[in-house]
Amino acid sequence: MTTEHRGLAGPYTEYDGLPVLHTTEVELPLVHPYAPVAAGRYVTPGGGRLTVHKAETSAAHLRVTLDHLGCHAQCTPEKDGAFKRLALAAEGYCVHAKCRHRPAYVGGVLRSFEVRTGTIPLAAFVRAALAVELGDFTLVDRLLEEAEARFGPVRPAE
Template identity: 70%
Template sequence: MTTEDRGAAGPYTEYDNLPVLHAREVSLPLLHPYGTVAVGGRYVTPGGGRLTIRKAGTHFQITLDHLGCPAQLTEEKNALFKRLALAAEGHCLHAGCRHHLADAGAMLRSFQLRTGSIDLTAFVRAALAVELGDERPVDRLLQDTEALVGPVRRADPHSEDGPAGVG
């Protein structure tokens, strides 16, 4: 474990061959791709992200940041994370609530997952699979959502299909 100073942001520590973590993040548990997921938890993911899960009313708020990890900021992974968000968003549209895909330069990803829709553990495992380069869990969740609620908007507004909505 090595420590580096990044000025006002504070000291960062290299942790188990993952991107550097802030000193207060070193004690976060490493989330195993097949491990349990707790609401109210904060984890370090296998791909070097920081995952936070909170319950807010009828939704789970899931935030995944990949600050300082260029391997997680590729166009392919950005597209997969947007598809994952669409899977969750389809359930929200079906239930009458509306959430926008949150994306702050692809470094901070925020998902609204309606309780009683996609299983929380399955959703988190799909996000971890994207980090590790596997798109199959995202495809399955999106197919399951579309089978239940109909077509959802495509992440690419320039696609040949054009945007579709769930009503």
């Protein structure tokens, strides 16, 4: 696994038609939407960098970070809303388990989520995030509907 270089100045390089990446990031594996997902750092089909690791706040959670630095096409209001709904779907399971963590969702070019282990399968959560990158919000809406059907509304998506 390559080290992270968030915010450091270049050198940046084109990578397979995706937005530019730091030269150390071109060696990251490209995550496939239907492949198994494990802890690590990946390049996404939409040009982002996906990091999955244990959350520092709780051993019962995984932290999923989606970094779109340098790719403003991923920061549209529609995509921001879909990522917020994805976070709410994960938060529904946390509210039901009586755990609260901050931040449940951090938006912008560096999005951060916490997913309780044993609830939404990691592969399904990552697949929904990758679908949002490509403009498909149906998986996110399905995960949110399933969470609300089980536990009721978490809070409005604003």
